[in-house]
Amino acid sequence: MFKRSGRPVFLGAILAVVVAIAACSDSENSVLEPPAPSFNQTTGGGDPEFTVPPIGGFGDASAEHEFVEVCKAYAWGTSTPAVTITVDVDSHIGDENPISFQKTLFDGGNYGANGDRCRDVWVHGGAGSFSTVTLTETVPAGFGVQYDKTVSDFPVGSCVSPPANSCGGDKGETGVSSNTVSGRSWAKGGFLVTFTNYPAQGCTPGYWKQDHHFASWVGYSPGDSFNTVFGVAAFAANTTLLDVLWLPGHGKYSKLNKLAAHAVAALLNSTSGLDFGDASGPITSAQIIADFQGAWDGSKSDQNQQKGEFENLNERACLLN
Numbered sequence: 001m002f003k004r005s006g007r008p009v010f011l012g013a014i015l016a017v018v019v020a021i022a023a024c025s026d027s028e029n030s031v032l033e034p035p036a037p038s039f040n041q042t043t044g045g046g047d048p049e050f051t052v053p054p055i056g057g058f059g060d061a062s063a064e065h066e067f068v069e070v071c072k073a074y075a076w077g078t079s080t081p082a083v084t085i086t087v088d089v090d091s092h093i094g095d096e097n098p099i100s101f102q103k104t105l106f107d108g109g110n111y112g113a114n115g116d117r118c119r120d121v122w123v124h125g126g127a128g129s130f131s132t133v134t135l136t137e138t139v140p141a142g143f144g145v146q147y148d149k150t151v152s153d154f155p156v157g158s159c160v161s162p163p164a165n166s167c168g169g170d171k172g173e174t175g176v177s178s179n180t181v182s183g184r185s186w187a188k189g190g191f192l193v194t195f196t197n198y199p200a201q202g203c204t205p206g207y208w209k210q211d212h213h214f215a216s217w218v219g220y221s222p223g224d225s226f227n228t229v230f231g232v233a234a235f236a237a238n239t240t241l242l243d244v245l246w247l248p249g250h251g252k253y254s255k256l257n258k259l260a261a262h263a264v265a266a267l268l269n270s271t272s273g274l275d276f277g278d279a280s281g282p283i284t285s286a287q288i289i290a291d292f293q294g295a296w297d298g299s300k301s302d303q304n305q306q307k308g309e310f311e312n313l314n315e316r317a318c319l320l321n
Contacts, residue, residue, distance in 0.1 A: 061118050063152040063192040068122040068133045068185050072105035075198035076281045081140045082106050083197070087121045088134040122185055130186035137179045137195045142317040144200035146279050147181050149173040150192045175279070199275030203318035205261040208268050209245035216320045219271040219285070226260070229267070230289055232296050234260060241267075259303050262310035263292040274319060283313065 061071055070085050082104050089099045103119050124131040139145045151172050170184045170191065183191040207213055214222060220229065222242035227233055229241060234256075241264050247257035269276040270285045277283045288310075295306035 061192065061194075063150040063190055065152050065188055065190050066124050066185055067120055067152075067190040068131075068135075068183065069118060069120050069190075069192045070103070070105065070135050071118040071192065071194040073117075073194055073196040075196055075279050076277070081143075083140060083195070084138040085119075085121070085195075086136040086138070088136070089122055090132045091124070092129055092131065124185035124187075124190075130184050130189075132182060133185055133191075134180060134182040135193050135195075139179050140197060142199065142201055142275070142319060143197040144177070144278070144316070145179045145195055145197050146175050146177045147173070147179075147196070148175065148194045149181055149183065151183065152190045196279060198279045199277060200316040201274040201319050202269045202276055202314045202316040203265065203272070203274070203320055204314050205245045205265040207318055207320070208265050209242060213320070216272055217268060218273065220268065226264070230263065230292055230296075232293055234296060255300075255304060255307065259292070259295060259307040259310070262307055262314055263288060265314045266310045269314060272320060276313065278313070 061069070063069070068087075070087075072083055085103050085105055087099075087101055087103065091099070103121055105119060106117060121135070122131060122133050137145055137147075149172055151170050170189060173181070179195070181193050183193075185191070203216075208217070220241060222240060224241050225237070226235055226239050226241055226244050227237060235244065244257075244260045244264050247261055248254065249258055249261075266276075266283070266288045267285055270283055270288055275282070291306055291309070295303045298306075
Protein backbone atom coordinates (compact mmCIF):
# COMPACT_ATOMS: atom_id res chain seq x y z
CA MET A 1 0.00 0.00 0.00
CA PHE A 2 1.19 3.51 -0.72
CA LYS A 3 -0.40 6.92 -0.31
CA ARG A 4 -0.89 9.65 -2.90
CA SER A 5 -2.30 13.03 -1.95
CA GLY A 6 -3.60 11.60 1.28
CA ARG A 7 -5.64 8.83 -0.35
CA PRO A 8 -4.70 5.15 0.04
CA VAL A 9 -4.37 3.21 -3.18
CA PHE A 10 -4.02 -0.58 -3.06
CA LEU A 11 -1.88 -2.00 -5.85
CA GLY A 12 -0.96 -5.38 -4.36
CA ALA A 13 1.28 -7.34 -6.66
CA ILE A 14 -0.35 -6.16 -9.84
CA LEU A 15 1.73 -5.14 -12.82
CA ALA A 16 -0.41 -2.34 -14.21
CA VAL A 17 -3.69 -0.83 -13.14
CA VAL A 18 -6.11 1.52 -14.78
CA VAL A 19 -7.95 3.99 -12.65
CA ALA A 20 -11.67 3.43 -13.01
CA ILE A 21 -13.51 6.50 -11.80
CA ALA A 22 -16.17 6.01 -9.14
CA ALA A 23 -19.62 7.16 -10.21
CA CYS A 24 -20.65 10.48 -8.69
CA SER A 25 -23.89 10.76 -6.71
CA ASP A 26 -25.74 13.89 -5.67
CA SER A 27 -23.55 14.18 -2.57
CA GLU A 28 -20.11 15.76 -2.92
CA ASN A 29 -18.76 13.48 -0.21
CA SER A 30 -19.38 10.46 -2.41
CA VAL A 31 -16.36 11.31 -4.57
CA LEU A 32 -13.86 12.18 -1.87
CA GLU A 33 -12.92 8.65 -0.77
CA PRO A 34 -12.05 5.65 -2.95
CA PRO A 35 -14.29 2.60 -2.79
CA ALA A 36 -12.91 -0.77 -1.87
CA PRO A 37 -10.87 -2.30 -4.70
CA SER A 38 -12.64 -4.77 -6.97
CA PHE A 39 -10.44 -7.02 -9.04
CA ASN A 40 -12.07 -7.29 -12.43
CA GLN A 41 -9.41 -8.99 -14.46
CA THR A 42 -8.71 -7.68 -17.91
CA THR A 43 -7.05 -10.02 -20.34
CA GLY A 44 -5.47 -9.49 -23.70
CA GLY A 45 -3.87 -12.68 -24.95
CA GLY A 46 -5.70 -15.02 -22.62
CA ASP A 47 -3.92 -14.62 -19.27
CA PRO A 48 -5.24 -12.29 -16.53
CA GLU A 49 -2.07 -10.23 -16.27
CA PHE A 50 -3.40 -7.05 -14.63
CA THR A 51 -6.42 -5.91 -12.67
CA VAL A 52 -8.67 -2.86 -12.49
CA PRO A 53 -9.15 -1.50 -8.94
CA PRO A 54 -11.30 1.68 -8.99
CA ILE A 55 -10.16 4.64 -6.87
CA GLY A 56 -11.52 8.13 -6.32
CA GLY A 57 -9.87 9.44 -9.45
CA PHE A 58 -9.90 13.18 -8.83
CA GLY A 59 -6.45 14.61 -9.40
CA ASP A 60 -4.45 17.25 -7.60
CA ALA A 61 -2.87 18.86 -10.67
CA SER A 62 0.66 17.57 -10.06
CA ALA A 63 2.98 15.21 -11.93
CA GLU A 64 3.85 12.15 -9.87
CA HIS A 65 5.68 8.89 -10.48
CA GLU A 66 3.48 6.14 -11.96
CA PHE A 67 0.43 8.39 -12.34
CA VAL A 68 -1.01 9.97 -15.48
CA GLU A 69 -3.28 12.91 -14.77
CA VAL A 70 -5.23 15.13 -17.15
CA CYS A 71 -6.72 18.55 -16.37
CA LYS A 72 -9.08 20.89 -18.23
CA ALA A 73 -8.82 24.68 -18.49
CA TYR A 74 -10.42 27.42 -20.57
CA ALA A 75 -8.82 30.68 -21.64
CA TRP A 76 -9.99 34.26 -21.08
CA GLY A 77 -13.19 33.64 -19.18
CA THR A 78 -15.00 31.71 -21.86
CA SER A 79 -17.85 29.25 -21.42
CA THR A 80 -16.97 25.82 -20.14
CA PRO A 81 -18.47 22.92 -22.09
CA ALA A 82 -17.62 19.42 -20.99
CA VAL A 83 -14.90 17.64 -22.98
CA THR A 84 -14.22 13.99 -23.64
CA ILE A 85 -10.70 12.67 -23.16
CA THR A 86 -9.82 9.40 -24.88
CA VAL A 87 -7.12 7.44 -23.06
CA ASP A 88 -5.14 4.88 -25.05
CA VAL A 89 -2.73 2.68 -23.11
CA ASP A 90 -0.13 0.13 -24.13
CA SER A 91 0.99 -1.50 -20.89
CA HIS A 92 3.92 -3.34 -22.55
CA ILE A 93 3.17 -6.39 -20.44
CA GLY A 94 3.40 -9.75 -22.15
CA ASP A 95 0.76 -10.25 -24.78
CA GLU A 96 -1.75 -7.75 -23.39
CA ASN A 97 -3.66 -5.80 -26.00
CA PRO A 98 -3.74 -1.99 -25.86
CA ILE A 99 -6.58 -0.49 -23.83
CA SER A 100 -8.80 2.46 -24.80
CA PHE A 101 -11.40 4.23 -22.66
CA GLN A 102 -12.88 7.70 -22.21
CA LYS A 103 -13.32 10.20 -19.37
CA THR A 104 -15.33 13.44 -19.23
CA LEU A 105 -13.84 16.61 -17.77
CA PHE A 106 -15.36 19.93 -16.79
CA ASP A 107 -13.78 23.20 -15.74
CA GLY A 108 -14.56 24.71 -12.37
CA GLY A 109 -13.02 22.79 -9.49
CA ASN A 110 -11.81 19.33 -8.54
CA TYR A 111 -14.89 17.83 -6.95
CA GLY A 112 -18.58 17.37 -7.64
CA ALA A 113 -20.55 16.04 -10.59
CA ASN A 114 -20.03 19.29 -12.52
CA GLY A 115 -16.57 20.15 -11.26
CA ASP A 116 -14.22 17.30 -12.13
CA ARG A 117 -11.53 19.46 -13.69
CA CYS A 118 -8.63 17.05 -13.06
CA ARG A 119 -8.61 13.26 -13.25
CA ASP A 120 -6.08 10.55 -12.56
CA VAL A 121 -6.60 8.27 -15.53
CA TRP A 122 -3.78 5.74 -15.22
CA VAL A 123 -1.34 4.41 -12.66
CA HIS A 124 1.39 1.93 -13.51
CA GLY A 125 2.45 -0.37 -10.69
CA GLY A 126 4.70 -2.86 -12.43
CA ALA A 127 8.39 -2.95 -11.55
CA GLY A 128 10.61 -3.35 -14.58
CA SER A 129 7.98 -2.29 -17.10
CA PHE A 130 6.19 0.86 -18.27
CA SER A 131 2.99 2.06 -19.87
CA THR A 132 2.76 4.33 -22.91
CA VAL A 133 -0.30 6.53 -22.46
CA THR A 134 -1.83 8.75 -25.15
CA LEU A 135 -4.42 11.38 -24.25
CA THR A 136 -6.68 12.87 -26.94
CA GLU A 137 -9.23 15.63 -26.35
CA THR A 138 -12.36 15.85 -28.47
CA VAL A 139 -12.25 19.62 -29.00
CA PRO A 140 -15.59 21.42 -28.54
CA ALA A 141 -16.99 23.16 -31.60
CA GLY A 142 -15.88 26.76 -31.86
CA PHE A 143 -12.76 26.23 -29.73
CA GLY A 144 -9.06 25.68 -30.32
CA VAL A 145 -6.77 23.78 -27.98
CA GLN A 146 -3.22 23.70 -26.73
CA TYR A 147 -1.61 21.62 -24.01
CA ASP A 148 1.03 21.87 -21.31
CA LYS A 149 2.77 18.71 -20.15
CA THR A 150 4.71 18.31 -16.90
CA VAL A 151 6.82 15.21 -16.25
CA SER A 152 7.67 14.00 -12.75
CA ASP A 153 11.36 14.20 -11.90
CA PHE A 154 13.58 11.17 -11.60
CA PRO A 155 17.33 11.03 -10.93
CA VAL A 156 19.52 11.34 -13.99
CA GLY A 157 21.28 8.06 -14.68
CA SER A 158 18.77 6.04 -12.66
CA CYS A 159 17.36 4.40 -15.76
CA VAL A 160 18.23 0.75 -15.35
CA SER A 161 14.76 -0.70 -15.65
CA PRO A 162 12.65 -0.21 -17.74
CA PRO A 163 14.69 -0.39 -20.96
CA ALA A 164 16.75 2.63 -21.93
CA ASN A 165 14.52 3.56 -24.85
CA SER A 166 11.65 4.20 -22.43
CA CYS A 167 13.72 6.31 -20.05
CA GLY A 168 14.61 9.94 -20.35
CA GLY A 169 12.73 10.27 -23.65
CA ASP A 170 9.70 11.78 -21.94
CA LYS A 171 9.84 15.55 -21.54
CA GLY A 172 7.77 18.52 -20.49
CA GLU A 173 6.16 20.75 -23.12
CA THR A 174 4.43 24.13 -22.98
CA GLY A 175 1.84 25.73 -25.25
CA VAL A 176 1.73 22.98 -27.89
CA SER A 177 -1.10 23.44 -30.39
CA SER A 178 -2.41 19.89 -30.50
CA ASN A 179 -5.26 17.88 -28.99
CA THR A 180 -3.18 14.74 -28.49
CA VAL A 181 -0.13 13.99 -26.36
CA SER A 182 1.73 10.86 -25.25
CA GLY A 183 3.98 9.99 -22.35
CA ARG A 184 5.21 7.18 -20.12
CA SER A 185 4.09 5.94 -16.75
CA TRP A 186 6.43 3.77 -14.68
CA ALA A 187 8.02 3.40 -11.25
CA LYS A 188 10.22 6.51 -11.65
CA GLY A 189 8.12 8.66 -13.91
CA GLY A 190 4.62 9.95 -14.63
CA PHE A 191 3.09 13.02 -16.21
CA LEU A 192 0.39 15.67 -15.99
CA VAL A 193 -1.31 17.19 -19.04
CA THR A 194 -3.51 20.29 -19.01
CA PHE A 195 -5.59 20.87 -22.13
CA THR A 196 -6.53 24.56 -22.46
CA ASN A 197 -9.38 25.47 -24.79
CA TYR A 198 -9.86 28.95 -26.18
CA PRO A 199 -12.45 30.45 -28.54
CA ALA A 200 -11.68 29.71 -32.17
CA GLN A 201 -14.20 31.70 -34.15
CA GLY A 202 -13.62 33.57 -37.38
CA CYS A 203 -14.93 34.03 -40.90
CA THR A 204 -12.97 33.97 -44.16
CA PRO A 205 -12.51 36.68 -46.80
CA GLY A 206 -15.02 34.69 -48.88
CA TYR A 207 -17.66 35.28 -46.23
CA TRP A 208 -17.02 38.99 -45.79
CA LYS A 209 -17.04 39.90 -49.48
CA GLN A 210 -20.59 38.64 -50.11
CA ASP A 211 -23.15 41.44 -50.25
CA HIS A 212 -25.69 39.44 -48.23
CA HIS A 213 -23.17 39.47 -45.36
CA PHE A 214 -22.62 43.23 -45.34
CA ALA A 215 -24.99 43.46 -42.35
CA SER A 216 -22.32 41.65 -40.32
CA TRP A 217 -19.78 44.44 -40.89
CA VAL A 218 -19.34 46.37 -37.62
CA GLY A 219 -17.26 49.55 -37.33
CA TYR A 220 -16.22 49.50 -40.98
CA SER A 221 -17.99 49.73 -44.34
CA PRO A 222 -17.27 47.97 -47.64
CA GLY A 223 -16.49 51.35 -49.24
CA ASP A 224 -13.88 52.43 -46.68
CA SER A 225 -10.41 53.14 -48.06
CA PHE A 226 -7.98 50.29 -47.39
CA ASN A 227 -4.99 52.63 -47.20
CA THR A 228 -6.74 54.91 -44.71
CA VAL A 229 -7.92 52.08 -42.45
CA PHE A 230 -4.56 50.29 -42.39
CA GLY A 231 -2.35 53.40 -42.50
CA VAL A 232 -0.21 52.27 -45.43
CA ALA A 233 0.00 53.21 -49.10
CA ALA A 234 -0.45 49.62 -50.22
CA PHE A 235 -2.84 50.13 -53.15
CA ALA A 236 -4.27 52.88 -55.33
CA ALA A 237 -5.89 55.59 -53.22
CA ASN A 238 -9.43 54.63 -54.24
CA THR A 239 -9.05 50.93 -53.35
CA THR A 240 -11.69 49.90 -50.80
CA LEU A 241 -11.81 47.17 -48.19
CA LEU A 242 -14.26 45.30 -50.40
CA ASP A 243 -11.95 45.66 -53.43
CA VAL A 244 -9.14 44.01 -51.48
CA LEU A 245 -11.37 41.08 -50.49
CA TRP A 246 -11.99 40.48 -54.20
CA LEU A 247 -8.33 40.66 -55.26
CA PRO A 248 -7.18 37.61 -57.25
CA GLY A 249 -5.33 34.93 -55.33
CA HIS A 250 -3.06 34.08 -58.23
CA GLY A 251 -0.46 35.82 -60.31
CA LYS A 252 2.55 37.96 -59.53
CA TYR A 253 1.11 39.66 -56.46
CA SER A 254 -1.01 36.78 -55.17
CA LYS A 255 0.74 36.45 -51.81
CA LEU A 256 0.47 40.17 -51.07
CA ASN A 257 -3.16 40.13 -52.19
CA LYS A 258 -3.90 37.22 -49.84
CA LEU A 259 -2.12 38.95 -46.97
CA ALA A 260 -4.23 42.08 -47.46
CA ALA A 261 -7.48 40.16 -47.93
CA HIS A 262 -6.92 38.12 -44.77
CA ALA A 263 -6.00 41.30 -42.91
CA VAL A 264 -9.38 42.78 -43.86
CA ALA A 265 -11.17 39.58 -42.79
CA ALA A 266 -9.30 39.53 -39.48
CA LEU A 267 -10.16 43.19 -38.92
CA LEU A 268 -13.86 42.51 -39.48
CA ASN A 269 -13.75 39.40 -37.31
CA SER A 270 -12.25 41.43 -34.46
CA THR A 271 -15.21 43.85 -34.40
CA SER A 272 -18.01 41.45 -35.33
CA GLY A 273 -18.86 40.14 -31.88
CA LEU A 274 -17.23 36.78 -32.53
CA ASP A 275 -14.91 35.30 -29.91
CA PHE A 276 -11.90 36.07 -32.07
CA GLY A 277 -8.46 35.42 -30.64
CA ASP A 278 -5.99 32.79 -29.51
CA ALA A 279 -4.96 31.17 -26.24
CA SER A 280 -3.56 34.46 -24.91
CA GLY A 281 -6.85 36.34 -25.30
CA PRO A 282 -8.98 38.33 -27.75
CA ILE A 283 -7.30 40.01 -30.72
CA THR A 284 -8.23 43.66 -31.27
CA SER A 285 -8.54 45.69 -34.45
CA ALA A 286 -5.53 47.75 -33.37
CA GLN A 287 -3.45 44.56 -33.15
CA ILE A 288 -4.59 43.46 -36.61
CA ILE A 289 -3.62 46.81 -38.14
CA ALA A 290 -0.24 46.87 -36.38
CA ASP A 291 0.54 43.29 -37.43
CA PHE A 292 -0.33 44.08 -41.04
CA GLN A 293 1.81 47.21 -41.06
CA GLY A 294 4.78 45.31 -39.65
CA ALA A 295 4.46 42.58 -42.25
CA TRP A 296 3.87 44.92 -45.17
CA ASP A 297 7.06 46.84 -44.38
CA GLY A 298 8.99 43.64 -43.68
CA SER A 299 10.54 40.89 -45.74
CA LYS A 300 8.76 38.33 -47.92
CA SER A 301 9.23 35.87 -45.09
CA ASP A 302 7.51 38.27 -42.69
CA GLN A 303 4.64 38.74 -45.13
CA ASN A 304 4.16 35.02 -45.68
CA GLN A 305 4.25 34.32 -41.96
CA GLN A 306 1.70 36.99 -41.17
CA LYS A 307 -0.56 35.83 -44.00
CA GLY A 308 -0.49 32.34 -42.50
CA GLU A 309 -1.32 33.66 -39.02
CA PHE A 310 -4.26 35.70 -40.29
CA GLU A 311 -5.41 32.75 -42.37
CA ASN A 312 -5.36 30.40 -39.37
CA LEU A 313 -7.39 32.88 -37.33
CA ASN A 314 -9.96 33.45 -40.07
CA GLU A 315 -10.55 29.86 -41.17
CA ARG A 316 -12.34 28.68 -38.07
CA ALA A 317 -15.93 28.45 -36.84
CA CYS A 318 -17.90 31.21 -38.59
CA LEU A 319 -20.82 31.71 -36.23
CA LEU A 320 -22.41 34.65 -38.05
CA ASN A 321 -25.50 34.68 -40.26
